[in-house]
Amino acid sequence: MASLLLRMGGTPQRLREFLRTFDYARLYPAARGLKGEAGTLGIDAISRAAEDLCQSIKADHVEKYGIQTEALARACESARAQIASLDHGQEAKGPEAG
Numbered sequence: 001m002a003s004l005l006l007r008m009g010g011t012p013q014r015l016r017e018f019l020r021t022f023d024y025a026r027l028y029p030a031a032r033g034l035k036g037e038a039g040t041l042g043i044d045a046i047s048r049a050a051e052d053l054c055q056s057i058k059a060d061h062v063e064k065y066g067i068q069t070e071a072l073a074r075a076c077e078s079a080r081a082q083i084a085s086l087d088h089g090q091e092a093k094g095p096e097a098g
Helices: 002-007 009-020 024-041 044-058 062-093
Strands: none
Touching: 002 009, 009 024, 009 062, 024 044, 044 062
16 A cells, blocks of 8 residues: 555546647647556545546546546545555554564
8 A cells, every 4th residue: 555655646637638738639648648547446436536636537528627637646645645544554563463
């Protein structure tokens, strides 16, 4: 989980930047990658938000990109905070707790 935490660090900002600059060619693969990784790890909120955004991009529903990109960015931020608190809890307990 710690490696995911590190990789997700700038993800919300990158998603928002892709949207802000109309860089949908980079927004789609970013969302698709998050969908796959989150699905594998069982992080349903990210997986669902990413799937919704991917479907809208594939269907060219531009009017939905803003809301769905923000939902995905917030899901990433929330998951990152949860993972950080779990990792912090493990560190506080010590190595023999795991």
